[in-house]
Amino acid sequence: xxxxxxxxxxxxxxxxxxxxxxxxxxxxxxxxxxxxxxxxxxxxxxxxxxxxxxxxxxxxxxxxxxxxxxxxxxxxxxxxxxxxxxxxxxxxxxxxxxxxxxxxxxxxxxxxxxxx
Amino acid sequence: xxxxxxxxxxxxxxxxxxxxxxxxxxxxxxxxxxxxxxxxxxxxxxxxxxxxxxxxxxxxxxxxxxxxxxxxxxxxxxxxxxxxxxxxxxxxxxxxxxxxxxxxxxxxxxxxxxxxxxxxxxxxxxxxxxxxxxxxxx
Numbered sequence: 001x002x003x004x005x006x007x008x009x010x011x012x013x014x015x016x017x018x019x020x021x022x023x024x025x026x027x028x029x030x031x032x033x034x035x036x037x038x039x040x041x042x043x044x045x046x047x048x049x050x051x052x053x054x055x056x057x058x059x060x061x062x063x064x065x066x067x068x069x070x071x072x073x074x075x076x077x078x079x080x081x082x083x084x085x086x087x088x089x090x091x092x093x094x095x096x097x098x099x100x101x102x103x104x105x106x107x108x109x110x111x112x113x114x115x116x
Numbered sequence: 117x118x119x120x121x122x123x124x125x126x127x128x129x130x131x132x133x134x135x136x137x138x139x140x141x142x143x144x145x146x147x148x149x150x151x152x153x154x155x156x157x158x159x160x161x162x163x164x165x166x167x168x169x170x171x172x173x174x175x176x177x178x179x180x181x182x183x184x185x186x187x188x189x190x191x192x193x194x195x196x197x198x199x200x201x202x203x204x205x206x207x208x209x210x211x212x213x214x215x216x217x218x219x220x221x222x223x224x225x226x227x228x229x230x231x232x233x234x235x236x237x238x239x240x241x242x243x244x245x246x247x248x249x250x251x252x253x254x
Binding site: 001020022023024053055056057059060063064066067083084085087088091092093094097 | 159223224
């Protein structure tokens with residue numbers, strides 16, 4: 001259903017989410033972000049290039065980290081969303097609550113700015 | 117046209133529901149972004165029912181019906197015999213509250229209401245029918 005890969009670049013943990021996130025698989029996204037925070041990364045990027053579908057269960061995972069990451073001053077930036085996936089975020093107005101960028105370079109730049 | 121799909125209440129079956137909806141609508145000329153939104157709404161309604169009305173018991177069945185009475189007019193019915201939860205009477209929590217309470221739920225109903233034109237509930241043959249309708253641009 002969903003395949004999650006983590007790679008580290010320039011001090012940022014990049015979590016690549018590939019496939020579909022629904023109520024049966026959102027726990028895997030949750031665990032990946034929890035691991036990243038637990039391992040002490042100061043910048044988290046979510047690579048959505050391979051994300052084909054996300055339901056409210058997955059959106060809820062991102063929402064549930066907003067406050068914790070804000071308190072810990074850890075920027076989390078999502079990037080590379082397909083239009084159909086981005087539409088799900090915008091229906092709920094989450095595009096205003098989360099940091100979302102077009103591509104990895106923009107996401108890294110924003111994460112660097114936010115972590116200063 | 118009409119289509120039917122019966123499925124056990126396991127969250128692992130949500131993927132099958134999404135494929136059924138996509139396959140049923142593939143010749144209807146629905147644009148990709150709108151198709152994804154419709155698929156999402158059905159996934160949300162079915163996962164809500166599976167979790168809250170059937171406690172993810174795979175022996176409990178949902179019936180999903182799709183009727184297309186006219187081009188661009190879509191009617192979805194989810195039929196079950198669990199407890200009824202009418203989303204029209206559910207006041208969605210504010211997004212700020214969801215963030216503060218670190219709640220991972222509460223967004224699905226908001227999505228369904230935003231995507232579908234109408235959601236209504238009725239009883240037929242001693243079963244609950246949740247009917248969702250949507251007119252699409254083609």
